[in-house]
Amino acid sequence: MASDSIVVADSSPLIALARISRLDRLGRLVRRVLIPPAVQQEIHADRDRPGAREVSAALWIRVEAPDPALVSSYVGFVDRGEAEAIALAKSIVDSVLLIDDRRARRLAERLGIRRIGTVGLLLEFRRRGWIESLRRDIDALVANGIYLRQDVIDAALRSAGE
Secondary structure (H helix, E strand, C coil): CCCCCCEEEEEHHHHHHHHHCCCHHHHHHEECCCCHHHHHHHHHHHHCCCCCHHHHCCCCEEECCCCHHHHHHHHHCCCHHHHHHHHHHHHCCCCCEECCCCCHHHHHHHCCEEEEEEHHHHHHHHHHCCCCHHHHHHHHHHHCCCCCCHHHHHHHHHHHHC
């Protein structure tokens, strides 16, 4: 991912990164991080959830509203936050969608939106030398209650040479 990228994020990856103290690296990696209002509401609705306070406090994460017409065409397929994130990413040329939900990732793929998940982002951090061990960070995610598919874990670890 290029350092001049604009990332449009769903709540889950941001909270997952915050839970393992890696959220700041996203802010170093890209030019801008945007979230739609529904994602902001999800984060604020459960401020006591581990990681939510850290995401709320990250002043470099900006809120931007997507086109309501696009959102309404995606809501039947994914939840509101994901629909807004997909719509926002679709409207920003060369943006990257940060999202983990499998159905939402498939929809984004069909729409031609570049996307990355939490594990993919950690792999990028590892490639840049910003984390020492991808395996350790993946284990920390799992220990913090973040569900990861084993095939995703295995592929990322192979790619990192771990």
